[in-house]
Amino acid sequence: MKISRKRLWVPRLRHQKRRTVSALVAVILFAVLLPHHFVVLDGSLVLESQSTIGGDGDSVCDADGNSNGDGNSNGDGECLDPGGGNTHHQQNTTTTSRNRNKKRRWLVPSDLPDPHFFDGFVSNTSLSVSGVELTVLHGTILQLGARQGESNNISANNTEPRSELVVLPGLLPRSVVAEILELLRGHQDADIAGGKTTIELDSDPDSVDGMTSQELFLDNDSLREGRSSKPSYRMHEDVKREALREKLKRLTEKYSEDVLTGFLREWYGPEKCGRPGRRCTPCYSLIRRYRAGERQSHAPHHDAHSFVTVVVSLTDYGAEYKGGLYVVSTKSSERNYVKLNRGDAVAHQADLHHGVRVWDQRDDGGPSERWSWIMWFRDSDTCEDHGAEWHDDCADTNGGNNPTCMYLLANKSNDANRLRWNQKASDAGHAQASVKMAYAYLKVLPSHLDLDVDRARELFQSAISSSNEPDGHYGMVLLLLAQARQAIVTQPTNQRKQMAAIANLGSPMVMKAIAHLEEAAKGGHVFAMFNLGICYTYGYDQKDGTRSFELASKWFEASGLPEGLFAKALYLRSKGRPEEANSYEQNAQLLGFGTPWRKKARDRTGSGGSGGVKLNLQWPPLPGGQFPLEW
Numbered sequence: 311m312k313i314s315r316k317r318l319w320v321p322r323l324r325h326q327k328r329r330t331v332s333a334l335v336a337v338i339l340f341a342v343l344l345p346h347h348f349v350v351l352d353g354s355l356v357l358e359s360q361s362t363i364g365g366d367g368d369s370v371c372d373a374d375g376n377s378n379g380d381g382n383s384n385g386d387g388e389c390l391d392p393g394g395g396n397t398h399h400q401q402n403t404t405t406t407s408r409n410r411n412k413k414r415r416w417l418v419p420s421d422l423p424d425p426h427f428f429d430g431f432v433s434n435t436s437l438s439v440s441g442v443e444l445t446v447l448h449g450t451i452l453q454l455g456a457r458q459g460e461s462n463n464i465s466a467n468n469t470e471p472r473s474e475l476v477v478l479p480g481l482l483p484r485s486v487v488a489e490i491l492e493l494l495r496g497h498q499d500a501d502i503a504g505g506k507t508t509i510e511l512d513s514d515p516d517s518v519d520g521m522t523s524q525e526l527f528l529d530n531d532s533l534r535e536g537r538s539s540k541p542s543y544r545m546h547e548d549v550k551r552e553a554l555r556e557k558l559k560r561l562t563e564k565y566s567e568d569v570l571t572g573f574l575r576e577w578y579g580p581e582k583c584g585r586p587g588r589r590c591t592p593c594y595s596l597i598r599r600y601r602a603g604e605r606q607s608h609a610p611h612h613d614a615h616s617f618v619t620v621v622v623s624l625t626d627y628g629a630e631y632k633g634g635l636y637v638v639s640t641k642s643s644e645r646n647y648v649k650l651n652r653g654d655a656v657a658h659q660a661d662l663h664h665g666v667r668v669w670d671q672r673d674d675g676g677p678s679e680r681w682s683w684i685m686w687f688r689d690s691d692t693c694e695d696h697g698a699e700w701h702d703d704c705a706d707t708n709g710g711n712n713p714t715c716m717y718l719l720a721n722k723s724n725d726a727n728r729l730r731w732n733q734k735a736s737d738a739g740h741a742q743a744s745v746k747m748a749y750a751y752l753k754v755l756p757s758h759l760d761l762d763v764d765r766a767r768e769l770f771q772s773a774i775s776s777s778n779e780p781d782g783h784y785g786m787v788l789l790l791l792a793q794a795r796q797a798i799v800t801q802p803t804n805q806r807k808q809m810a811a812i813a814n815l816g817s818p819m820v821m822k823a824i825a826h827l828e829e830a831a832k833g834g835h836v837f838a839m840f841n842l843g844i845c846y847t848y849g850y851d852q853k854d855g856t857r858s859f860e861l862a863s864k865w866f867e868a869s870g871l872p873e874g875l876f877a878k879a880l881y882l883r884s885k886g887r888p889e890e891a892n893s894y895e896q897n898a899q900l901l902g903f904g905t906p907w908r909k910k911a912r913d914r915t916g917s918g919g920s921g922g923v924k925l926n927l928q929w930p931p932l933p934g935g936q937f938p939l940e941w
Contacts (some may be wrong), residue, residue: 315618349641376772405586416851417828418861419839419868425633425669428646431477432922439572446577449478451646452639454663454777455739471712473646473662475637476577481569482653482683486561487624494526494597499628500679505601508646509551514542515902515911519609521872521916522902526551528559529595531693533595546566558597565622566592574618574687583618583689590618592694594686600631600668601899602677605613606870607836608666609918614697614721616686620657623650624681631680633669637662642741642831644807660700661714662846665918667793667834698722705731713740720746729757736769741777744769748785755921763789778831781917783826787841788927790823795930816853820930824851831865835916837925839869842854843877844929844938867894872924872940 373718415643431449438444442891450472488498495503513522527539533555539549548716555856574590575583583590594616600606613619624632627649635656636645645667648656658664681821689696699723705715713735719730720743730752748769767789773782794814801807814820824845849857863881866874879894902908925941 328613355487403823415815415859417505417831417842419864421869422832424637425647426645428475428637428648432593437573437576439547439576440568442569444481444569445479445571447479449477451475451637451662453661453714454638454640454717454741455827456643462723471714473637473658473714474659475656475662476561477648477659478573478649478655480560480653481655482565482622483705484652486565487652490558490561490597490624493554493561494599494681500625501676505604505677505679507599509554510601512540512542513900514540514901515907516557516608516915518611518915519607520606520902520908520911520913520915521805522900523598523607524551524600524605525596525598526555526583526597527594528555528562529592531593549711559595562595563681563848565659566595569686570620570655571687577620577657587691588696589691590687590689591691591693592685593688593690594684596684600634600666602670602679604900605666605685606633606670606678607834609644609836610665610834611661612663612718613660613686614718615695616660617689617696617700618657618659618687619656619662620685621684622655622683623648624654624683625679626651628673630672631668632672633667633678634680635664635666635682637664639890640776641778642773643694643780645834653835660697660718661712663714665834684809684884689902705734713738716740717743723755729759735773739776741779744773744776745779745785747771749922755775769840774829778829778833780835780838781829781923783830783833784835784838784917784923785824786900787823787830787838788828788924790819791930793820794823795928798835798930807931808933808935811931814930815849815855815933816851831868835917836869836871836874837923839865840871840874840877840925841927843869843874844927845900847877848929848932848938850929871925872898872901872908875901876903878939 318514335340360490364449430451431447433447433448435448453471453473489810491498491503493508495507495926497503498784499783507890509526513524515521516523527533530539532541539567541553571590577583578590600608609905621635623634627634633735634647635651636647637658638645642663645665651657661871666680668680670678686695701712701715701719703715704712706721708907710813716731716738717733717740720728722734732743732746732750736747746755748766749755750759751762751766751769753759753761764784770782770785770789773779774786794817798807798810798814801810824842827842827845828879831842843862846858846862846865849855861879863878866877866881868874874896875894879891879898882888882891882894898904902911926938929938931937
């Protein structure tokens with residue numbers, strides 16, 4: 311498509327504060343419109359050549375930064391210079407990361423830290439259960455809020471709060487693993503299977519991060535009651551899976567019912583796992599897949615619904631995947647990967663902060679593909695949920711004084727107690743609790759607290775100082791951009807607004823926001839990665855407004871989000887690479903892009919660390935008058 315005139319009219323859109331990107335409009339925007347500015351005239355979008363972005367890069371004036379927290383405050387897309395008489399024009403230019411402001415080295419996805427392996431094993435023992443000899447590797451890791459030497463974070467028995475994990479190498483024989491993989495994907499060899507599966511995996515949104523779940527339940531409450539595995543599946547659709555489900559259960563039940571159940575009851579003892587009526591019981595069993603270019607991550611979280619979680623790897627580290635399961639300690643940005651091979655199992659309780667990130671390539675350069683068999687055990691013979699009791703003792707000041715227990719207890723409490731326990735956890739140094747309290751003060755999360763932006767800023771900063779919490783950095787970006795945006799849209803005239811927008815590009819305030827995005831990205835924050843793509847797409851980091859679509863596309867891809875993969879596809883299509891673009895589009899759709907549920911699920915779960923965290927940040931208006939479109 312060629313643009314032969316200086317001005318191109320785009321079909322008239324209903325006037326609104328934010329506009330959602332449809333597939334067709336997005337293609338046009340990325341391939342043609344984004345190298346230009348457009349303004350709103352009489353309700354229609356008008357494309358103009360890119361304006362000269364003048365000014366000396368001084369920071370925009372301060373504002374109170376108040377925000378309603380929903381991404382819709384202020385800014386209605388008005389024309390900042392409707393007459394255009396004061397606008398000078400220059401050639402539209404783009405640049406790569408190597409040519410950008412030489413005073414600062416821009417972070418690129420290849421700079422993200424390599425996997426660091428968990429090295430906290432403290433003992434190696436053996437145990438015989440149901441005639442099976444088990445090797446037991448026992449490890450511990452400090453929890454969020456643990457600060458050595460500070461008495462307010464030391465538990466009642468004078469020890470720092472730690473989470474345990476237990477690795478059982480070779481729990482499941484490799485021959486059994488091979489049979490399972492053949493049932494799931496047609497062949498135990500990933501290259502021969504070619505990314506295909508014998509049945510369609512679940513595509514409903516995950517409760518942690520709103521991504522497609524890519525899983526298959528073998529056992530849960532619904533199946534035991536004769537219903538479909540999930541409410542989103544009609545019974546006749548789930549029946550098609552029943553034959554496969556029964557074959558998988560026959561292969562795995564011996565190890566879940568006999569070996570693992572027996573091991574957990576012995577390892578955790580009668581007080582935790584052996585009381586009458588409250589014995590540890592496998593209540594949920596499922597298979598889950600992660601694959602490069604598709605679903606690659608599961609945001610850091612706690613298994614609050616599970617008394618004990620067991621994950622059995624069905625793939626070999628290095629030969630079939632890299633990355634995988636990681637555990638988080640006192641620094642939320644540091645991820646400690648647990649290297650698991652076929653048949654290796656890891657067990658942990660709800661207090662372990664963990665997640666999954668599968669890297670793009672395995673050792674030989676092929677695509678990473680990780681399969682795992684997951685079981686959630688409850689301390690109930692009949693699988694009742696006693697989760698409200700699990701953290702009472704360790705959260706109480708007279709008992710455990712444990713910040714993680716306070717945080718988990720908050721999630722099991724009613725509204726009044728939820729706020730109280732989050733506040734106590736935050737005061738005790740729990741970074742995620744501090745982030746939630748910050749969003750409560752911003753009125754993003756419901757609470758009776760008055761709006762207090764300054765207090766929210768203090769809490770975000772506290773989360774950064776104590777744990778380098780990625781969501782703390784992301785929260786600071788929210789406040790900085792809202793402040794920059796407010797300083798522009800509240801100017802009294804269009805000319806003053808344009809001058810403020812010019813001064814905002816590459817300003818200290820914007821650069822500070824970008825630095826926080828980069829720190830969050832280093833900690834694996836996928837929303838931050840996506841917004842780095844937005845930043846470079848629109849040239850916010852450059853005083854002259856120069857844009858870098860290549861660098862933006864790298865961050866969009868690195869995010870692994872369906873929105874990011876679709877944006878990458880738009881870039882590839884604009885570069886005349888349709889086959890690659892089609893592949894990225896298909897993967898984006900596989901992960902939920904364009905579905906009715908994706909945005910709702912994304913808004914409900916946030917980034918995984920806290921609900922209310924939005925993908926679409928309130929980027930300030932550009933000198934041409936536009937805001938980044940909402941995804």
